[in-house]
Amino acid sequence: MARTLIKTVLFAATVMALGALAAVAANAEPARSYDIFGDSPAAAPAAPSQDYSDRSSPSSSFVDDPWAVDWIDPWDAPRRIEDFENAKAPMSDAPTLGDAGYWPLLRAISMYKNIVEWGGWERIPKTGGKLEEGIVDELRVPLLRKRLIATGDLTGAGGNPTVFDADVTRAVQRFQSRNGLLPDGVIGRRTLEALNMSAKARLALLERNLKRINKLSTTLGERYIFVNIAGQKLEAVANGRVERRHRVVIGKVDRQTPEYTSKITFLAFNPYWHVPQSIARKDILPQVRRDPSYLKRLNMRVYRGYGGREVNPYKVNWNQVNERTFLFRQDPGPRNSLGTVKIHFPNPHAVYLHDTPSKSLFGRNVRANSSGCVRVEHVHDLTTWILKAQGWDRKRVDALVASGARKDVRLKKTVPVYMLYLTAWVDEHGVVNFRDDIYGRDGRHASL
Incomplete structure (x- = not known):
């Protein structure tokens, strides 16, 4: 069963890579880059589970039905994928918002939908300590390899399947990098949690973030700034x-x-920095009550409201005032x-x-x-x-x-x-990225 799953994923990933390369060669979508080693948003056979917008699809030469292709033995896939390394497109200048970000994310949804339909991936046990290069583990390392292969982070099936070797280290670093984790190549607690998030949960995050992108007007402006909070x-x-x-x-x-x-x-x-009342209450006043010289060290002045006179901070009983009593203003300078x-x-x-x-x-x-x-x-x-x-x-x-x-x-x-606030998107290299839901705005999707 496990061997069949690996072969299926490698087969699909290879055909997707060929579709992406064909599109690049044909200049079908010149603004986008593709990374055939990652979660490339290249062709995927399944349609997305929802109709997200009335956007018209751009022209494309992606493979429509990879299962109809008379293809090679899928166990040749790792070697053949590596043959395409030099064909990988350079970093793209395509933005995250607009069609340039929408369509790659839509294709990523199709890819993850297929993974869910194939059964996803098995969880890696938490027991046994951290995993790192040189470790031999007959249970966890094979599961780790299969998990990394499923999303294209590990492109080869060679080597001893029970050994955490250099190829696995590089694959883990790749996974960590696109998940916003420190890319040290070691399976610690946070990396293990990210690996064990189910394919169904990943798919839900992709769909949720597609809606976030889609809710913005398609008319973004000739010049604009986009901040991805997450x-x-x-x-x-x-x-x-x-x-x-x-x-x-x-x-x-x-x-x-x-x-x-x-x-x-x-x-x-x-x-000048006019300190908001919330920061005055939480940060400034507790410091001043302990040490009135704190204001002088930070080049901060005290006023009786906007336009009011300046107050000598050493003549104030700070235990009897609150954030609404005075206005704090920090002068320009290195601090x-x-x-x-x-x-x-x-x-x-x-x-x-x-x-x-x-x-x-x-x-x-x-x-x-x-x-x-x-x-x-x-x-x-x-x-x-x-x-x-x-x-x-x-x-x-x-x-x-x-x-x-x-x-x-x-x-x-x-x-x-x-x-x-995007916790999933396709980056300038064409790789699917995920980030921690640090503000808890993804709700139940993060725990599926």
Whole structure:
């Protein structure tokens, strides 16, 4: 039974790879890249289980019925797939939103629907300690290999099936990378949980996230910014092509970044930070009550409301005030929580994109550390991109930042910003990605 399942999956994956390569060769969909080693959204025989929209399908030369093809012995599939390695398309500039992201995700749904119909994959037991290269395990390693083959992370069936070898390590790293896990090649608790999520649950996540993408208007704008909250990534898109990608820091679990659509209206250089009342209550006041010099160290001033007079913090009994008593404002400078620039768009949540003095956070694998706003890595590059239409270049941006001068620059033409919570999508390499539902917005789908 297990041998039959492996052969079936390898057979289907090989035909899908050929279909993808045929489409690339024919320039059927030139904006998309395909990764024949991953969960490629290439041709799949089954139709999606739901009608998601009235979008018309793009022209394609994908194989319509792989089961009707007079094909090779499927046990030759690993070697033959490897033959196509040099034909893999380069990184695509196709965006996550719009048709460029919709159709690959729809094809991924078809692929996972087939896996569910084939019976999915077996769970790998939690007992026996962690799995890593060099381990020999007659039960768990064969199950791990079959699990990785099922989704294309492991493309070969060679070697001793009970040995965790270098090929398995690379396959695990690949799986970890596309699941937002630290790609160390070791099967620890979090990796095991991701591997053991059922095919049915994965399919449900893909379908749920397709709906999230589809709910946005197909008219996104000539230039726009997309923030994938769960993916902790940002795309700057112009004329249907991604021109910049940035890592971002999102809100903590108890201070979640909201899903929202708005338009960027101005950028504040060397900004003041007017502390929201919620942050004043949770963060600032507890610190000041312990140490009034905390405000001075952070270059923070205290006022009696907007437009009110400044208050000497050493003359305040902080145990008798609350977050509504005073306004806290942090001056521009190296310790300012907004960094050197704030990218403003109207919204009822008081969130925006901004720089940060805590650059080390961008090196983390999971970056849910803010109070709800989105911190952007290399924000001056993004700032330059936004202001490019008004004749700005990076040199001008850097000069203004270096001057320390407070300046608001209004956009002559607003730039849409879309903040969406995606836990499944197809990336610029054509690989299906999943991320932890850190905010618990996927509900029951994550536990199927």
